[in-house]
Amino acid sequence: MVRLGVEVGEIDTPALLIDLDVMERNIETMARFFRSVPASLRPHAKTHKCPIIAHKQIAAGARGVTCAKLGEAETMVEAGIRDMLVANEVVGEPKVTRLVNLARHSDVIVAVDSPGNVRHLAEAARAKGVRLNVVIEVEVGNNRCGTDPGRPTLDLARRIAEHGSLNFKGLLGYEGFCQNIIDIEERRLKTHEAMEKLVSTRDLLEDAGFAVEIVSAGGTGTHMITGRYPGVTEVEAGSYVFMDTKYSRVEGLEDFGCALTVLSTVVSRPRPGVAVCDAGLKAITTEFGLPPVKGLEGVTYERASEEHGRLKVDPDVKLRPGDKIELIVTHCCTNTNLYDHFHCVRDGRLEAVWRIAARGRSQ
Numbered sequence: 304m305v306r307l308g309v310e311v312g313e314i315d316t317p318a319l320l321i322d323l324d325v326m327e328r329n330i331e332t333m334a335r336f337f338r339s340v341p342a343s344l345r346p347h348a349k350t351h352k353c354p355i356i357a358h359k360q361i362a363a364g365a366r367g368v369t370c371a372k373l374g375e376a377e378t379m380v381e382a383g384i385r386d387m388l389v390a391n392e393v394v395g396e397p398k399v400t401r402l403v404n405l406a407r408h409s410d411v412i413v414a415v416d417s418p419g420n421v422r423h424l425a426e427a428a429r430a431k432g433v434r435l436n437v438v439i440e441v442e443v444g445n446n447r448c449g450t451d452p453g454r455p456t457l458d459l460a461r462r463i464a465e466h467g468s469l470n471f472k473g474l475l476g477y478e479g480f481c482q483n484i485i486d487i488e489e490r491r492l493k494t495h496e497a498m499e500k501l502v503s504t505r506d507l508l509e510d511a512g513f514a515v516e517i518v519s520a521g522g523t524g525t526h527m528i529t530g531r532y533p534g535v536t537e538v539e540a541g542s543y544v545f546m547d548t549k550y551s552r553v554e555g556l557e558d559f560g561c562a563l564t565v566l567s568t569v570v571s572r573p574r575p576g577v578a579v580c581d582a583g584l585k586a587i588t589t590e591f592g593l594p595p596v597k598g599l600e601g602v603t604y605e606r607a608s609e610e611h612g613r614l615k616v617d618p619d620v621k622l623r624p625g626d627k628i629e630l631i632v633t634h635c636c637t638n639t640n641l642y643d644h645f646h647c648v649r650d651g652r653l654e655a656v657w658r659i660a661a662r663g664r665s666q
C-alpha cells in the first residue's frame with residue numbers, strides 16, 4: 304500500500320481521491336442547516352459506503368444513517384452504528400432472516416409496502432424473538448416503490464398493527480424526481496406537492512390512532528425544502544458529502560463543493576491532439592455525463608471505454624505519458640462502488656486510506 308504523507312502525484316492510478324477539507328466543509332455546512340430546522344439529518348450511506356465517514360456525520364449531529372441495502376446496514380452495524388433506516392423493502396427468505404438477526408444488534412428500521420412482506424417480516428421477527436421497526440414507504444410521485452398515499456397506507460398500517468413483533472415507526476416518502484430540478488422555485492413547487500401527499504397521509508394515520516414518530520424524505524437537492532416542510536422529521540440526503548457535477552448545476556447547493564475525483568495517468572499520446580488515460584468505465588461512471596478534467600484548461604475527456612479514457616488535447620497543452628490528471632466525478636454514489644479504498648488528501652498530500660467497506664454489498 305502507498306505510504307501516507309506522499310504527494311498526490313505519487314499515488315498509483317486509477318485511484319479515488321477525497322479532498323478532506325472540502326468533504327469536512329460539506330459535512331459541517333449540512334449539519335449547520337439541520338441545527339436551524341426542526342427536522343434531523345439521517346445521511347444516506349449509499350453515497351460513501353464507508354463507516355468512518357458515517358461516524359463523522361453522526362459526530363456532526365446526524366441522528367443515524369440511511370442505507371439502501373441490507374448489506375450496507377450490516378456493514379454499518381459491524382462498525383458500531385446502531386441507528387439506521389433501510390430505505391427499501393427487504394424481500395425473500397435469506398434477507399428477511401439476515402434482517403431479523405441484525406435487529407438483535409441494532410435499532411434497524413425497514414421500509415415495507417405490501418401485506419405479504421409485512422406478514423413475512425412479522426413471522427420471522429416473532430420466531431427470532433425481536434420486535435422489528437418498520438416504516439411504510441409511500442409513493443409520493445417518484446413512480447418507484449410505495450403504497451399510494453391516504454387510505455391504502457392506512458390499510459397497511461392496520462396490517463402492521465396486527466403483529467406484536469412489528470413496531471410501526473412512521474412513513475418514508477422519497478421525492479427523487481425533484482432532486483435535480485435546476486430551478487429552485489420549480490423544485491420547491493414539486494417538492495411541496497410530494498410532501499403534501501406524505502404529511503396528509505401522516506394526518507390520516509394519526510386521526511386513526513397511530514403514533515407516527517418518523518416522517519422521512521428528501522435528498523441533497525431538496526434538503527432545504529423538505530427539511531423545512533412542517534411534519535417532516537428527518538431527511539435522507541447523501542450526495543452532499545462529496546457532491547458531483549450532476550448536483551453542482553442545481554440551484555441552492557452552491558455552498559457544497561466537489562470533494563471526489565479520480566486520479567488517472569496518461570498512458571499514451573498516440574496522435575497530435577489525443578491523449579489516453581487509464582480511467583475508463585471500470586474506474587469512473589458516466590451515466591450522468593463524462594468527467595471534466597480538474598484544473599487543466601484545454602483537455603477534454605471525450606470517450607470512455609472499459610479501461611481507457613480518450614482525451615482531446617489542445618496543441619499548446621503539454622501532456623506526456625506518465626503525467627497524472629484528476630477527473631471530477633459526475634455521479635458520486637456509483638463511483639464509490641467501483642473502488643476498495645478512498646485515498647484521502649489534504650494540502651496535496653495523502654493523509655489517510657479508508658476502506659469502502661460496503662462497496663459491492665448490494666445484497
Ligand SMILES: Cc1ncc(COP(=O)(O)O)c(C=O)c1O
Pocket residue numbers: 347350390477479482521522523524539540541542543636
Ligand atoms: C430513498 C432515498 N433517499 C434519499 C436519497 C438521496 O440521495 P442524494 O442526496 O444522494 O440525492 C436517495 C437517492 O437515490 C434515495 O434513493
